[in-house]
Amino acid sequence: ERAAEEAAGREYMRKLDELMAKAQNRRTLASWNYESNITNYNEEQMLQISLEVAEEQKEYWKETMSYLWHEYEDPDLKRMFKKYSELGTAALPEDLNQRLLTAISNMQSIYATATICDYKDRNKCDLHVEPDVTDIFANSEDPEELKYTWLEWHKAAGAPSRGNFTEYIQLDNEAAKLNGYDSVAEWWLSAYESDDSEDQFASLWSQVKPLYQQIHAYVRRQLREKYGENVVSARGPIPAHLLGNIWAQTWGNIEKFTRPYPNKPEVDVTSALIAQNYTALKMFQTAEEFFKSLNLSGMPDLFWERSIIEKPNDGRELVCHASAWDFYDGEDFRIKQCTTITSDFFFTTHHEMGHVEYYLQYKHQPIVYRGGANPGFHEAVGDVIALSVSTPKHLKIVGLLEDGPEDTESNINQLYKMGLDKIVFLPFAYLLDIFRYGVFRGTTTTRDYNCHFWRLRETLQGLEPPAPRSEDDFDPTAKYHVAADVEYMRYYVSYIVQFQFHRALCQLAGEYSPGDSDKILSACDIYRSQEAGEALGKMLQMGSSKPWPDAMEALTGQRNMDASGLLEYFEPLHEWLKRENERTGEYIGWEASNIEYC
Ligand SMILES: C=C(C[SeH])C(=O)N1CCC[C@H]1C(=O)O
Numbered sequence: 001e002r003a004a005e006e007a008a009g010r011e012y013m014r015k016l017d018e019l020m021a022k023a024q025n026r027r028t029l030a031s032w033n034y035e036s037n038i039t040n041y042n043e044e045q046m047l048q049i050s051l052e053v054a055e056e057q058k059e060y061w062k063e064t065m066s067y068l069w070h071e072y073e074d075p076d077l078k079r080m081f082k083k084y085s086e087l088g089t090a091a092l093p094e095d096l097n098q099r100l101l102t103a104i105s106n107m108q109s110i111y112a113t114a115t116i117c118d119y120k121d122r123n124k125c126d127l128h129v130e131p132d133v134t135d136i137f138a139n140s141e142d143p144e145e146l147k148y149t150w151l152e153w154h155k156a157a158g159a160p161s162r163g164n165f166t167e168y169i170q171l172d173n174e175a176a177k178l179n180g181y182d183s184v185a186e187w188w189l190s191a192y193e194s195d196d197s198e199d200q201f202a203s204l205w206s207q208v209k210p211l212y213q214q215i216h217a218y219v220r221r222q223l224r225e226k227y228g229e230n231v232v233s234a235r236g237p238i239p240a241h242l243l244g245n246i247w248a249q250t251w252g253n254i255e256k257f258t259r260p261y262p263n264k265p266e267v268d269v270t271s272a273l274i275a276q277n278y279t280a281l282k283m284f285q286t287a288e289e290f291f292k293s294l295n296l297s298g299m300p301d302l303f304w305e306r307s308i309i310e311k312p313n314d315g316r317e318l319v320c321h322a323s324a325w326d327f328y329d330g331e332d333f334r335i336k337q338c339t340t341i342t343s344d345f346f347f348t349t350h351h352e353m354g355h356v357e358y359y360l361q362y363k364h365q366p367i368v369y370r371g372g373a374n375p376g377f378h379e380a381v382g383d384v385i386a387l388s389v390s391t392p393k394h395l396k397i398v399g400l401l402e403d404g405p406e407d408t409e410s411n412i413n414q415l416y417k418m419g420l421d422k423i424v425f426l427p428f429a430y431l432l433d434i435f436r437y438g439v440f441r442g443t444t445t446t447r448d449y450n451c452h453f454w455r456l457r458e459t460l461q462g463l464e465p466p467a468p469r470s471e472d473d474f475d476p477t478a479k480y481h482v483a484a485d486v487e488y489m490r491y492y493v494s495y496i497v498q499f500q501f502h503r504a505l506c507q508l509a510g511e512y513s514p515g516d517s518d519k520i521l522s523a524c525d526i527y528r529s530q531e532a533g534e535a536l537g538k539m540l541q542m543g544s545s546k547p548w549p550d551a552m553e554a555l556t557g558q559r560n561m562d563a564s565g566l567l568e569y570f571e572p573l574h575e576w577l578k579r580e581n582e583r584t585g586e587y588i589g590w591e592a593s594n595i596e597y598c
């Protein structure tokens, strides 16, 4: 009797998965059309189709819940039913779902269409976050220009979204409760499939915080020497507008005037990319070649036909923020990216193509398993490849770096450059969702949203705003992922596990062996390694069919996240920074800010 019921359940799952493939394809196409061309019509279409698909899902869900899947023998069939038993925002009554989708698309449109005036030419008022504000923060060394641009961007993209954000929080929490969660925070955390994920995240932060404090202290000194005592204090937080990035999330753009050994060559490929007439297409082809060198999949023809790899110049408004898309039909995979010819975009291209490689490797899986083992795994794939690409050894192979010294100083410079991305990013990623967990749980109330955000920016990142902030401001939605309802702990997890993956792949490639000073982790390049490619492919093919510790174990032999890979990679830099900060007597950590932000 039960065997017959389970067989019926299996047949139902197969049918449901086909129906959901069509529904997801339809909804994804509508989202693509809206995000690649923001018009009222495309927004209406996206909302309309999302609501239709939600109603369709509601019908399927009623039938799904009529099966006694809790009692099935087959763990895999139970896992599929469990995933389909979570209805998501479609659980909301249609009118509330419509208001939720509208609030989110309003925030997304405000972010994507926000423009500011140029500091030097106040009549030029068509500057978007990409490429204009991004380029100003990458190149300007004028604190007044940076302060003006920072304040204008946060005024144009952050504050106007406060109303939409408050409504989004309330309605998304409604949806969470209808799915059996106390708030969206627990719903987001459920993607990491363990009941102590928050403790794991906190423990990872305590492992890496000492290293972060050392690089923070060193950078603060460098900035104080450049901009003076009145702009950068000796013991306080670092002003957030001086770090080469509008969100101060990575600081790679200030490497050129802060690196440990300035008389050693700068490790930045931007000038080489420009000198060699790299186009966006050539960047994509270079990235694809690396994946193919591992015997992984190249990009299918449709990818090259339908991707948008440069900002269209037909005057349309679009969401420029880089993204990779799976259309759930096993053939249509795209990237949308407003590429400019910079080192940042060279690595972002590898990051986005990592998403598509994951899509390609698990496209045989049922729809319900076409996802990362957890969201952090999906963000890690491209970055793991980029860890090999960013080595001087590899950059020389592809001709983007001249033959230069491979001495200790150059190695410290290289680690410092990598640290301005990978170490610096950790507290930013961590706090963005610590902030939103508090907002979803109601421990942070609407009247102190901005104050709480800056309290976290100060205590975790050691930053302060360039000018006083109040609740008339709303700085969190000046960051894409907050405006677009994209969970962010995935990047924090990625920046930890990508070093565990890198270490395992490097060992397989014969590029790394523990304790061998000729094969250190930070010099490893897995380019053309069949062994590494095969192991990576096997993990990617699993999709989300198993809990992520199984996927982690398949590749690394470990079942837990830990910072040992990252700490081993940066160990020489950590030692150097400690000695250097002692030598200069730099204060480690930061005292409270004098800027009024609460
Ligand atoms: C490139 C993407 C698209 Se998934 C991105 O949003 N990233 C990649 C690094 C962190 C995060 C960000 O830009 O904030």
Ligand SMILES: [Zn+2]
Pocket: 351, 352, 355, 378, 379
């Ligand atoms: Zn990504």
